[in-house]
Amino acid sequence: MALQVRVITPDKIVWDGDVEEAILPSTSGQLGILPSHAPLLTNLDIGVMRVRLDKDWKSLVVMGGIAEVEQDILQVLVNSAEIGDDITKEDAQADFSEAQSRLEEANKGSDRREQIKASQAYKRARARLQAAGGLV
Known part of the structure; x- marks a missing residue:
């Protein structure tokens, strides 16, 4: 038995196929999904x-x-998505280093808005690097 997974962004379908298992980054932690999930x-x-x-x-x-x-269909609706194999480790590492520096700089200041923006950019860059195989 398979789990049908669709990852959909506002402008395209990034993934549409059957898988045996999926692990999602939910806001409350990692969430595993298997066929016949509630x-x-x-x-x-x-x-x-x-x-x-x-x-x-x-x-x-x-x-x-x-x-x-x-009913064995996992639909993931996201703002944007990338397949890890399409991300080069070198580009992801450069983006991560830049985002890390920006976050450190933002945290030295008192502009809360800039801190939030830098934190979000850091999370995006970290996820891209992890998907590219650069972080465990």
């Missing part, structure tokens, strides 16, 4: 979603949204 609706955080095909795991970066499980 109906569920949950918020997603910026992070790495993993799907298992046979014995191989694939990573997708999701940038916040919601996920719904209903």
Whole structure:
């Protein structure tokens, strides 16, 4: 029995296929989904979603949204998403280093708005690097 997974952004379908298992970055922690899972609706955080095909795991970066499980169908509606294999480790590492510096600089100041922006950019860059295989 398989779990049908669809990852949808406002402008495209990033993933549409059957998997054996999915792990989502929910706002309350990592959430595993298997076939025959109970109906569920949950918020997603910026992070790495993993799907298992046979014995191989694939990573997708999701940038916040919601996920719904209903009758062996997992629909993930997100602001944006990327497949980990499409991200180069070098680019992801450069983006992560830049985001880390920006966050450190923002945290030295008192502009709360800039701190939040820098924190979000850091989370996105960290997720991209993790999906590219640069972080565990």
